[in-house]
Amino acid sequence: MGIVATGEHADSDRRDFLYIATGAVGAVGVALTAWPFISQMNPDASVLALANVDVDLGPIAEGQSVTIKWRGNPVFVRHRTAKEIEEARAVPIDELKDPLARNNNLKESDPATDINRVVGGKEQFLVMMGVCTHLGCVPLGEQGDYGGWYCPCHGSHYDTAGRIRKGPAPENLLVPRYEYISDTKIRIG
Amino acid sequence: MGGHSSYQPKSAFAKWFHERLPIMDLIQGQALDFPTPKNLNYFWTFGGILTMMLGAQLLTGIVLAMHYTPHVTMAFDSIEHIRRDVNYGNIIQKLHANGASMFFLAVYIHIFRGMYYGSYKAPREILWMIGVIILLVMMATAFMGYVLPWGQMSFWGAKVITNLFSAIPFFGDSIVTWLWGGFAVDNPTLNRFYSLHYLLPFVLAGLVGLHIWALHVPGNNNPTGVSVKSGQDTVPFHPYYTMKDAFAIGVFLIVYCLFVFFAPDYMGHPVNYEMADPLKTPAHIVPEWYFLPFYAILRSIDNKLLGVIAMFASILLLLVLPWLDTSRVRSGTYRPVFKQFFWILVLDCLLLGYIGSRVPDNLFWVDTPSHEGGFALTNKLVGQIATLYYFVHFLIILPILGLLETPKPMPASISEAVLAKNKPALPGHKAAVPAE
Ligand code: HEM
Ligand code: FES
Numbered sequence: 029m030g031i032v033a034t035g036e037h038a039d040s041d042r043r044d045f046l047y048i049a050t051g052a053v054g055a056v057g058v059a060l061t062a063w064p065f066i067s068q069m070n071p072d073a074s075v076l077a078l079a080n081v082d083v084d085l086g087p088i089a090e091g092q093s094v095t096i097k098w099r100g101n102p103v104f105v106r107h108r109t110a111k112e113i114e115e116a117r118a119v120p121i122d123e124l125k126d127p128l129a130r131n132n133n134l135k136e137s138d139p140a141t142d143i144n145r146v147v148g149g150k151e152q153f154l155v156m157m158g159v160c161t162h163l164g165c166v167p168l169g170e171q172g173d174y175g176g177w178y179c180p181c182h183g184s185h186y187d188t189a190g191r192i193r194k195g196p197a198p199e200n201l202l203v204p205r206y207e208y209i210s211d212t213k214i215r216i217g
Numbered sequence: 218m219g220g221h222s223s224y225q226p227k228s229a230f231a232k233w234f235h236e237r238l239p240i241m242d243l244i245q246g247q248a249l250d251f252p253t254p255k256n257l258n259y260f261w262t263f264g265g266i267l268t269m270m271l272g273a274q275l276l277t278g279i280v281l282a283m284h285y286t287p288h289v290t291m292a293f294d295s296i297e298h299i300r301r302d303v304n305y306g307n308i309i310q311k312l313h314a315n316g317a318s319m320f321f322l323a324v325y326i327h328i329f330r331g332m333y334y335g336s337y338k339a340p341r342e343i344l345w346m347i348g349v350i351i352l353l354v355m356m357a358t359a360f361m362g363y364v365l366p367w368g369q370m371s372f373w374g375a376k377v378i379t380n381l382f383s384a385i386p387f388f389g390d391s392i393v394t395w396l397w398g399g400f401a402v403d404n405p406t407l408n409r410f411y412s413l414h415y416l417l418p419f420v421l422a423g424l425v426g427l428h429i430w431a432l433h434v435p436g437n438n439n440p441t442g443v444s445v446k447s448g449q450d451t452v453p454f455h456p457y458y459t460m461k462d463a464f465a466i467g468v469f470l471i472v473y474c475l476f477v478f479f480a481p482d483y484m485g486h487p488v489n490y491e492m493a494d495p496l497k498t499p500a501h502i503v504p505e506w507y508f509l510p511f512y513a514i515l516r517s518i519d520n521k522l523l524g525v526i527a528m529f530a531s532i533l534l535l536l537v538l539p540w541l542d543t544s545r546v547r548s549g550t551y552r553p554v555f556k557q558f559f560w561i562l563v564l565d566c567l568l569l570g571y572i573g574s575r576v577p578d579n580l581f582w583v584d585t586p587s588h589e590g591g592f593a594l595t596n597k598l599v600g601q602i603a604t605l606y607y608f609v610h611f612l613i614i615l616p617i618l619g620l621l622e623t624p625k626p627m628p629a630s631i632s633e634a635v636l637a638k639n640k641p642a643l644p645g646h647k648a649a650v651p652a653e
Contacts, residue, residue, distance in 0.1 A: 069396070070394065070398065075399045162521060163383075165377065165502065180498060180500055180501070180502075181498060
């Protein structure tokens with residue numbers, strides 16, 4: 029009796045082990061098979077290849093804005109007036125809805141001061157994504173309660189540094205990675 | 218499955234076939250002989266209308282797919298090509314575009330019918346929940362279909378709605394990039410939406426099969442909400458309800474055709490006749506009318522994540538409706554207080570729909586921009602109140618009402634209710650009803 033019971037026991041242990049081992053290998057196999065089918069939806073090589081675009085700031089007069097298309101999205105380049113810069117600088121950080129700079133050229137934790145939204149020495153040129161941080165509409169320039177941008181979709185107001193001040197958008201307009209490749213030329217991306 | 222079938226194979230071939238695949242038995246039992254309450258009103262024809270509409274969308278859609286080009290440079294023109302060059306393309310394209318609206322019109326009537334008559338209550342909870350899933354899949358299908366003509370509203374609707382997912386903490390942005398297949402709504406997005414828009418209606422067809430299967434286990438509810446007690450209470454589905462459904466479908470098709478032939482753009486937006494421009498958002502982005510109440514809920518909350526959660530919650534809430542309504546009485550006919558709240562909910566949903574189509578910051582009554590200072594009844598404020606009421610109805614009123622309300626006396630059976638309605642009860646008349 030004892031021997032038989034042990035034998036049965038050993039057998040069912042073996043069977044449990046095989047059962048779990050097979051199941052585990054199967055699960056890994058399913059996950060590995062699923063991955064290519066999920067991953068194929070991510071941006072493909074040709075989309076990723078459209079990496080950067082150059083902009084000549086020379087022809088943009090004070091008080092003028094241009095919109096450039098970069099990776100399918102609008103980028104705003106605004107030559108700000110002295111008054112606009114003044115206004116943006118005067119705002120205390122703790123009055124901002126989003127206190128972070130949202131500048132891909134800086135650290136994530138940098139505060140949203142006016143200078144952190146632009147490049148030092150080139151404060152007049154504000155370069156940022158024309159993509160509302162609420163749900164992605166293109167805000168309209170020189171509009172809204174703060175003299176900056178106004179998003180018509182659900183009523184978000186941005187100030188003259190592109191920082192969110194009022195409405196449903198959670199973040200300041202994103203400053204993309206860009207660099208000056210000459211005194212008047214920038215490369216976005 | 219059979220059970221209700223009186224199927225007897227007549228020929229030797231039919232017998233041979235039946236032994237191998239008893240499908241004729243299934244059809245006879247589920248579609249012809251199926252015992253159906255004899256008191257169903259016209260609100261019960263909408264299930265049949267919906268089935269017909271699903272077929273109509275499949276048919277017109279497959280035809281459109283023969284002529285449509287899913288590419289950002291050609292999609293817009295290919296729709297015009299269908300409307301101008303393809304034989305009868307003009308009508309087929311309009312049938313499909315307006316068909317979506319008619320489909321939603323029917324489904325909303327179908328859902329409110331279920332709410333009024335308590336069709337979601339035991340033993341029909343699974344039937345109801347499959348219905349809610351059908352609604353979600355329908356919405357996804359309609360949304361992706363609307364992107365295909367690649368007009369301004371197509372593009373910006375797609376961008377705003379897919380961006381809802383960016384509200385998800387941590388992974389939001391990666392999920393949106395994954396959905397788009399890029400850094401903006403672009404050609405990869407259009408392609409995958411086309412693929413899925415073709416797929417989902419077939420998924421719907423499968424879900425509708427489950428829906429009807431779940432319906433045929435307990436059988437139909439009916440306007441009294443009283444369960445079927447005997448054969449007295451029912452009639453065979455065919456010819457009684459095949460005829461009633463066919464008549465209703467005919468009337469529905471007339472309304473549908475009135476739109477298609479005389480007002481094909483009534484439910485659309487002129488700005489969608491402008492090709493998509495990723496650098497310019499139209500002044501007012503408005504979804505199709507059937508999404509407006511949900512859009513109003515989204516916009517009434519200033520926090521992005523909470524707005525998105527509220528919008529999805531307003532639909533997902535319906536999944537647990539069978540357990541939120543604590544009343545054991547099914548039909549609203551016998552629930553005097555519930556009935557009033559039901560109609561308030563209907564008005565609330567219509568109000569949300571209206572608000573969804575307006576500019577949030579405008580004044581409600583006159584719909585002109587509000588000026589600073591003092592209290593102003595803006596569209597947004599009205600939307601917030603209506604949103605709050607929507608959730609209060611389901612989460613507070615329904616659970617409490619079921620405990621407090623005294624229902625009206627109910628008929629003992631469907632037959633009794635039918636007879637009482639047709640012959641005002643005379644003393645002693647009841648005895649004439651044969652007991653079974
Ligand atoms: C493609 C969409 C749909 C189709 C084709 C469809 C089809 C049907 C059909 C043929 C019936 C039986 C006839 C009738 O009672 O009208 C039915 C019943 C029912 N449906 Fe649907 N349905 C759809 C969507 C929905 C949705 C979205 C819901 C709820 C959220 C729902 C809830 C119900 C319920 C509760 C019943 C039982 C009604 C009763 O017996 O009183 N259905 N459906
Ligand atoms: S997308 Fe700009 S406010 Fe909603």
